[in-house]
Every structure is written in structure tokens, then in C-alpha cells.
Amino acid sequence: MYTADPAFWRAGAISSTAVMLIVLAFLTVDSLATIRPGGANVPPYTVMNKEIRYEYDSDAGRDRPVIGADQPLFGRTHSAEEAEALAHKGKLVIQSRNCLNCHTFFGNGAYYAPDLTKAWLDPAWQQVWMPMTQSDSREKAMVAFLMNPEKYPTWSRQMPNLKITQEEAEALVAYLKWMSAVETNGFPIHFGHIQTAN
Amino acid sequence: MYRSQQLALKYFTAAMVLFGIMVVAGLLASAQYVRDGFLLNVLDFSVNKTLHIDTMIIWLLMGFMGAIYWFLPIELERETEGIRLAEVMFWVFCAAVAVVAAVFIFVQYGPSNDTTLWLIMQGRKYVEAPRWAAAGITVVVLVFVYNVVFTAIKAKKITGILAVLLVDLVPLAGLYLIAFPSITNMSEDLYWWWWLVHLWVEATWEILIGCIMALALMQLLGTTRRIVETWLYIEVALVLGTGILGLGHHYFWIGTPSYWLGIGGFFSALEPLPLLGMVVHAVYDAGAHHMKTSNKPAFYWMMAEAFGNFLGGGVWGFMMTLPQINLFTHGTQWTVSHGHFAFWGAYACGVISVIYLALQKLRAAQEMNGQAWRWSFALLNIGLIGMVGALLVAGIAQAFFERAIGGSTLYAFIAAQSNEWFVQGITMRLVFGLVFAAGYAMLMYDLLSIGKRSLSGETLRTRATGSAA
Amino acid sequence: MTPAEMVVTSLLLGLFVVLAGCYGVLFCVGRLRANRALLYAAYTAYGMQAAVAASLVLSSSLGEWWKLLVAASCAVYLPIPPATWRFLESLHQLKEQDS
Numbered sequence: 001m002y003t004a005d006p007a008f009w010r011a012g013a014i015s016s017t018a019v020m021l022i023v024l025a026f027l028t029v030d031s032l033a034t035i036r037p038g039g040a041n042v043p044p045y046t047v048m049n050k051e052i053r054y055e056y057d058s059d060a061g062r063d064r065p066v067i068g069a070d071q072p073l074f075g076r077t078h079s080a081e082e083a084e085a086l087a088h089k090g091k092l093v094i095q096s097r098n099c100l101n102c103h104t105f106f107g108n109g110a111y112y113a114p115d116l117t118k119a120w121l122d123p124a125w126q127q128v129w130m131p132m133t134q135s136d137s138r139e140k141a142m143v144a145f146l147m148n149p150e151k152y153p154t155w156s157r158q159m160p161n162l163k164i165t166q167e168e169a170e171a172l173v174a175y176l177k178w179m180s181a182v183e184t185n186g187f188p189i190h191f192g193h194i195q196t197a198n
Numbered sequence: 199m200y201r202s203q204q205l206a207l208k209y210f211t212a213a214m215v216l217f218g219i220m221v222v223a224g225l226l227a228s229a230q231y232v233r234d235g236f237l238l239n240v241l242d243f244s245v246n247k248t249l250h251i252d253t254m255i256i257w258l259l260m261g262f263m264g265a266i267y268w269f270l271p272i273e274l275e276r277e278t279e280g281i282r283l284a285e286v287m288f289w290v291f292c293a294a295v296a297v298v299a300a301v302f303i304f305v306q307y308g309p310s311n312d313t314t315l316w317l318i319m320q321g322r323k324y325v326e327a328p329r330w331a332a333a334g335i336t337v338v339v340l341v342f343v344y345n346v347v348f349t350a351i352k353a354k355k356i357t358g359i360l361a362v363l364l365v366d367l368v369p370l371a372g373l374y375l376i377a378f379p380s381i382t383n384m385s386e387d388l389y390w391w392w393w394l395v396h397l398w399v400e401a402t403w404e405i406l407i408g409c410i411m412a413l414a415l416m417q418l419l420g421t422t423r424r425i426v427e428t429w430l431y432i433e434v435a436l437v438l439g440t441g442i443l444g445l446g447h448h449y450f451w452i453g454t455p456s457y458w459l460g461i462g463g464f465f466s467a468l469e470p471l472p473l474l475g476m477v478v479h480a481v482y483d484a485g486a487h488h489m490k491t492s493n494k495p496a497f498y499w500m501m502a503e504a505f506g507n508f509l510g511g512g513v514w515g516f517m518m519t520l521p522q523i524n525l526f527t528h529g530t531q532w533t534v535s536h537g538h539f540a541f542w543g544a545y546a547c548g549v550i551s552v553i554y555l556a557l558q559k560l561r562a563a564q565e566m567n568g569q570a571w572r573w574s575f576a577l578l579n580i581g582l583i584g585m586v587g588a589l590l591v592a593g594i595a596q597a598f599f600e601r602a603i604g605g606s607t608l609y610a611f612i613a614a615q616s617n618e619w620f621v622q623g624i625t626m627r628l629v630f631g632l633v634f635a636a637g638y639a640m641l642m643y644d645l646l647s648i649g650k651r652s653l654s655g656e657t658l659r660t661r662a663t664g665s666a667a
Numbered sequence: 668m669t670p671a672e673m674v675v676t677s678l679l680l681g682l683f684v685v686l687a688g689c690y691g692v693l694f695c696v697g698r699l700r701a702n703r704a705l706l707y708a709a710y711t712a713y714g715m716q717a718a719v720a721a722s723l724v725l726s727s728s729l730g731e732w733w734k735l736l737v738a739a740s741c742a743v744y745l746p747i748p749p750a751t752w753r754f755l756e757s758l759h760q761l762k763e764q765d766s
Contacts, residue, residue, distance in 0.1 A: 004757055006358060006424060009431035013362075016435045020442035027446075027461070028389075034455045035385040041453045042385050084382070091382045092310035095321035101244035105384055106452040107529030109323060111596075112231070112243045114611040115529055124608045155612050156234040160242045168310050179384060185459060187451035188606035189525050195603050197670050425758045460732070467736055470684050471747065478691045478751045485699035486759065508688055517681035520733055526673050594674055602670030 037084075041183035045083035048073050048174050052181045054121055054191050062186030073174055074139055083178075089168065090175025097162045106184060113159065118191045120173075120180035128154055142176075143169040199560070200271040201285070202278035202345075207560065208288055209264030210553045214642065216257035216295070221635050223249035228628040245306055248326050249299065254541065255324055256295055261549030262406055263342055266363070268556050269413040270346060274355055279348035280341065287341045294334040298327045315380055322391060325377035332377045339371045358427040362434060363409045370402040385453035392448040399541070400469070400511075401441045407548045408433045411500065414552050418496055419487055429479060436472030440465050450521050451528060459521040466519040470512030480504030493558050495571040495648070499551035502579060506543020510586070514539050526601040531623070532593025539586045553645065563649030571648060574640035581634025585627050592623030668728040676727045679719050683737070686716035687744045694748040709748070717741055 002008045038044045043065075051068030070077070078086060094100065100109035103116050125138045132152050133144035145152050146169040149159035164172070227246040230236050237246075270278050278284065301318055308314030316329045325332065347364060350356050356364075376394040381387040412426035446462020480501055491497045514536040518527040527533065558566050596614045604610025614620055668676070689712040697705030720741035724734045 003754065004428075006428045006431055009428055009435060010358070013431045013434035013438070016439035017442065020439060024442055024445070027457075031389065031449070031454045031458070032386070035383065035389060035453045037383055041455065042383065088382045089310060091384070091387075092315075092380070095380060096310045096314040096319060097307050098244045098248060098319055098321040098326060100321060100323050101247045101326070102242070104529040106388060108388055108452070109529070110244070110247055111529060111531060111534060112227075112247070114608050115606060118606070119608075122607050154608065155616075157615070158235065158238060160239045162307060165309075171310075182385060182453045184451045184453060185456050187525060187528065188601060191606050193605045194610075195605070195670065197598075197603060428758060463733070464736060467740065470687070471740075471743070474687055474691050474744070474747055475751050477688060478695050478748050479755065481692055481695040482699070482752070482755045485696065509685075513681050513684040513688070516684045517677045520680065520729065522668055522729055522733065523673060523677045523680070526670075527677065598670050598674055602673055 043067065043178065043181045044080065045087045045178055046078065046080055047181045048083055048086070048177045049077045050181075052120065052177065054118060054180070056190070063190060064186070065181045065183060067181060073177060074137075074170060078174075083174070086171045086174040087178055089171035090173075093164065093168045093172045094175070097164065102159075105179065106182075107187060112157075115188065116176060116179070117182075117184065117188060118180050120177045121191060123192055124154065139170075139173050139177075142173045146172060200277050201281045202267045202271045203556070203559075205278075205281065205285055205288060206264040206266075206268035206556060209260045209267060210556065212288075212292055213257040213260040213264060213549065214553075214645065216253040216260065218638060218642070219299070220250055220253040220257060221631075221638050223247075223253065225628070225631055225635060228624075228631050231624045232628050241303065242306075245302060248302055251324055252302075252326060253299075258403075258541075258545050258549060260291075261545075261552070262403075262410065264556075265410045265413075265549065265552045266342075266346065268552070269410070270349055270360075272417075273357055273360060273413065274349055274353040276349065276353050278345050279352050280345050283341055284345050287338045290334065291338045294331050294338075298331045301328070302326070312380075320377070320380070322377070322387070324395060325391075327377075329378060332374075335377075336371075336374060339374060343367045343371055357423070359409050359412050359423075359430060362405060362430055366402050366405040366409070369397065370406065373397055373402065388452045389449070389454065392445060396445045396448055397442070399544070400444060401438055403545065404437045404441065405434055407503075407545055408437070410552060411503065411548055414496070414500065414548075414555055415483070417555055418491060418493060418500065419483060421483070433472060433476070436475065437469075440468040440472065444469050447519050447524070450524055463519060463521050463524075467516065470508070470516055473508040473512040476504045477508045492564065493554055493566040495566055495575065495644075496551045496554035496558070498571075498575055499547050499554065502575070503543065503547035503551060506539070506547050508543070510536065510539030510541070510543035514586075514590075526597040527593065530593045530596040530601070531589045531620075532597055535586050535589035535593050538582065538589065542582050550641070554648075557645065557649055561649035566649055568644070568648055570640060570644035574637050574644050577633055577637030577640055579637075581630050581632075581637050584630030584633060588623045588626035588630060590623070592620045592627070595619035595623065672728050676723065676729065679723055679727070680737075683716055683719045683723070683741070686712050686719060690716060690744070691748040691751075695752065698752055713745060716744065 034040045035042050047067060049070060049072055051071040053066040053068060054063055055066050056062070057064045094105075102110050102113040104111065105115075106117050107115055125141050129135070129141040129145055129152060130138065133141045135141035135144055143166065146164050147166065148161065150161055223246045226237065226241065227243055227250055230243045230246065267278060267284070305318050308318040314328075318328050320326055320328060320332070327335070346360075346367060350360055350364065373394045376390050379390070381390070408430055412430045415421045415426050416423060443461055443465040446458040447466035449458035449462055484497075484501060489497070518524055518532055518536060554566060554571075557563075595617050598614075599617050599620070600606060600610045600614035604613055690709050693705050693709035693712055697703070697709055720737050723729060723737050727734070729737070
């Protein structure tokens, strides 16, 4: 009976692995093209100069990012090189301060602190932090909070002070703004809108 | 005893020490959920969590390496090639881990530049260690691969199990290179990061533990080579056949194309099938031997491995893997519940089982039994299942209140974290964590003493009455 | 999918696999001990698994392809324990023949 022969199953192991790896390779090439900045799902870093919204698209059956009119960040319109440099710096801040071990990005990381996928769009910046930090813009409120989170708590679990400089905080805010414009297949669902249980 | 086996014992010791550090760090992090402000700005949650998850990965890796160093000379009937270098690399590995841990605790973070990435913190989950340490680990792993490969070459012999192991070590080592780059684009960073994490724990590690369990079964139950080999090939076919594209279940929401929802969800939903096969196999083995074995703890931990893998990986995973559900459960305590259960069942139980096997040989004990192993087995598993259940309650509350109802904003997050179900769950998690910690202490006591008690009253009584203690 | 449906659906999905596990274990132990009661219990577990699958297919808000997957995998789970058992027996019999 050939099923009792280990060689039969060895052949099965080799062939199924090979087939799956080949499929993965093809899908990787396609996915990488989709997720590069400027690809189908990920906007170029210069989207930080635009208004970003997140709205339900009934044709697609999910929430999707919507890029709107010009909306300078920190009062400036950043060139492609400047935007990329800011994003690069912002990502270095995230890594150097180990943000992923309290927060999540696209739901990946740790769950002690909020998910930051759509943090740029969180109503708390306008409703709570702009008055608290006496800032006249969302991004300035974000920078003020990041530099001194202990001064602007919103509940009893606090963010530690990670000695984030002004330059780093601005880069991080720019990064979060860009990130909120990534197409995530509808995650998180109906961001900012409260539903009923049933 | 071969020098390779003595090295294995060192790796097992280091693994158990790191297991203890993992428990302490876990308790601290759990306490930070229950008590606001606990160790804030001293040892922040991110520090404790980093220590917790990194010591887990390293202790399991050390356990695997120890198991291979243990079985390799038996398989090939000769000393491991390059054993002296391997012995040196063990101490290098331990030193690197100690330095990295010290930097995590006392330095914690640095400015946003490459120097920080090289010396202090890389800040990507599980691979937070600075690049110099990642380089060190790469060298340690390469020496390990060299040991295995060249022992086989020098022995001019290869077995089916070793062949699978050798092929598996290549991607296992290669994937670790993903720990090095710093990619600005978070989507791309996570795309590759998931190759490392998923293709380790849901592919190459599954094969590795499969090889180790095959080698262990031959020792523990005298199962024939042909049976364990056949089973190993079937396992590889099913685990990789489902797991390679099951990688897609991490590609639902990170910016990748929407076809991953279908592909990832479909293959992920098939992942429990090989695990059910393993449970059937485990029950068969247990029954065929009428639960009689000279090493009860090794046997029970191996059973725990099969069941834990199925429940933690298969059941808990299936609950949350369909994209329509995952949209709500993604990145919540539900994930934590699944992660704890799956890592425990799939890997920790297996490593503990092998350590008991090795100890039997080390202490030349005719029989490995007693009360202490039963207590530690009960406390660890009850503690773990308790934590998992508590986290499931908290996770369901979070998915329900923060995501489904609340709209995932900061205030939705706060509302869910403050919800009474969540608070109950997260508090009970700490309680069961303490039970687990007690189990760990018991395990350490038992590992240090089991098999040495051959002249103690306990075993004499056992032999006299003819029943197990 | 409403929040309440989400929780119930995911718990049912988990229960689906738990029952598959119960079926497998009960079947195995039933065969090991040649105990008919245990075998009946095994098939009862499978029956419950099929009932869970049916409720997911008929009443949940899962997409149609996912419902098909649930139904198909329920069908696939049925022969796994008996087939694995037969296979293990034949492997072990060959071992007896060898030794």
C-alpha cells in the first residue's frame, strides 16, 4: 500500500511546500507593488499635505480613506523629499521609543495603549487636547502631547515621557497623518462612529 | 554522555532561567493593567512586555537547540562536529542576552537615529534587540546549523528526520535576517516582519518541534523510526501546505491587497486539520502503550503538547481567523489569549517534555515519577488555561465595546478598558498568572530533584506497593 | 454583522473545532477500548459539530463563500479520525511484521 511508504508522503511534503512557496512568491511581488508609497493602497508621503477623511463606501461595502483638498501640515506644504525625510524620521522615532510595545499600528503591536492606525482622525485631538494644550491646530496639540504626555492625561493609565524632541514629535505626527490614509480593507470598522449592540 | 549532550543540558538550564524571567516580566506587565501608574517611568509596560516576549522566544529557541544537541549524537552515533565552537557560542549567546536585557531595563530607548538601532533598541516586536545583538544571534544560529550539517556530513549518514531538520534550518536561519532592516513604510515593514514571525512560529518552528517530538517519541515510547518519519512527512505536508499561505491571515488589514482576505482566511481555516491529526496520533500512542512509560512527566507533557497545540492554535485561532470576525478581534486581548495558548501548547510543553527525557538519561533513573511533577503540571496548565480564559473574556469585551460598538477611537478604547467584563478578565489574568508562577517554581524544584530520589522513601514505597506514587 | 452577532458567531466557530476535537478523541479512545458507548459519544459529538455548522450556514451573517468553507470543512472533518486511525493501525501492523 503506497500510503504506508514514507517516500510517498515525503514527495507530498516536498510538492505541497514547493507549490505554496511559488504562489507566495507571485503574491509577494504583486503585494509589494500595491503597498509601496504611490501604489494602489498606500499613498505617497506627500499625502501629509492633504486633508484625509475615512468614509463608508457603499460600492466597496467598507470604510475607505478619502484624500481631500490641500491641508498644509504645520503651516507648510512639504516637497516629496521633505515628506519622505519626515516619514523616515517619524518611523525612527517609533522604533527608537519602542512604541509597538504599548500601541498597535494597523492592529499590530501591544494592546496596553490605543491603536494608532487612524490616530490622526481621532476626534479627541480637537475635542480634548486642543483646548487642553491651548493649541490652534490638531498637529500642534499632538506635538505638545507627545513631548509632555504627563501634562495632558485623559485617563488614569498614562503615557510615559519618552523624551521626544520637537523635531521628533513633528516627524511622528507627519507619519501618523500619512498612515491614516493607507487603505486597510476597512480596518478599523466605522472609525469614530458609535453603533448599537444588536 | 557526549559533549553535545552536556551542552544540551546547559541550553536547557539557560532556557529555564529565561522562562523564569519571562514569568516575572509577565507578572509586572499584568500588574500594570490592574494598577494604574505601577512602575510608570521606571519600568514602563513596554519594557516589561519586551522582556516578557523576547525571553519567551529565546528560551524556546534555546530549548530547541538543546534538544537537537541532545539527540543529534544519538541519531548519528558520533560526537557533534564543531562542539568546542558550539560550547563557546553558548556563552556568547548567554552574554549577549544578558547585555541586551540590561540595556532594555536600564537604558530603555534612545534618540531616533541609527546609533540607537545598532546599540539600544530596534523597536520591532520580538526583534527589539539592537542590531549588534541580532548579528550575534545570527552567528550563534549559523554555528548551530554548521554543527548539524557537518556532523551529518562527517557521519556520512542522514536519516529522514535529520533531512527534514536540515532543510528546515535553512529558512529558519534565513528568515531571521528580517530582524535587521528599518523600513520607513509601515505596510512594507509589517509585510516582511510577518514572514519572520509567522513563517517561524506557524511553519519552520512547527517542523522543528515535529522533528524533536519524532526523536523524543522514539526514546520515550520506542516508536519505530518508520512510523515517526512517515508521520513527520505528513505533518510537514499539512502544516506547510496550510501554513505558508495561512501567512495571509496577517495580511488582512496592513495595506495589502484584499485578495489576502480570501486566501489568508481560507488556508488559515484549514490549519486546525493537521493539529486534529496530531491529537488523534497522541491519543493512539497513549492508548497503545496503556499510558505506561518509565518517564511519566515526559509523556504527560507530550500529550499536553498535542492537545495544547490543537486548542491554543486550532480552536482559538479558528474563532478569530475569518476576516469578518477578525475585523473586530484584530489587535485585542483576544489575540493575547490566542497567543499565550498557542505558544504554550505548540512549543513550551514540547520543550519541557524533552528536558524530562534528558534528565532521565542524565540521572540514570529507571523511572521518572513523583508528586512534584504532577503539581507543577497541574499548576502550570491550570494557570495557563485560567489566563487564557480570562484574556478571552477581556478580549471579547474589547472587541465588542471598543471595535463593534465604540468605533475604535481613543474614547472607545478607554470605555472598553474600563468595562467591568474587561476589568474582571484582566484581573483574573493576573491571579492565574500567579498560579502559573507557582507552577514554574514547582517545575524548577522538580527538574532539580527528580530522578535523584532513587534511595528516598518515596520511590522505595512505590516499588514495594507496585503502584505509581 | 452586529456586535452581538460577531461574538456569537466567533464562539460558534470555536465550538465547531472543539467538537471536532471531541469527536476525534472519543473516536480514538472508543476504538482503543473497543467501547461502543464511546463511539456513539464520538458520533454524537460530530452530530453536534454538524449542528453548529448548520446554524452558522443558515443563520449567521458570514459571507456565502465562508459558509461554504464551514460546510465543506465539516464534511472533511468526518473521515479524519477513522482514516487516521486506520492509517496508524496499518503503520503499527507493519512494524509488528518487521519485528
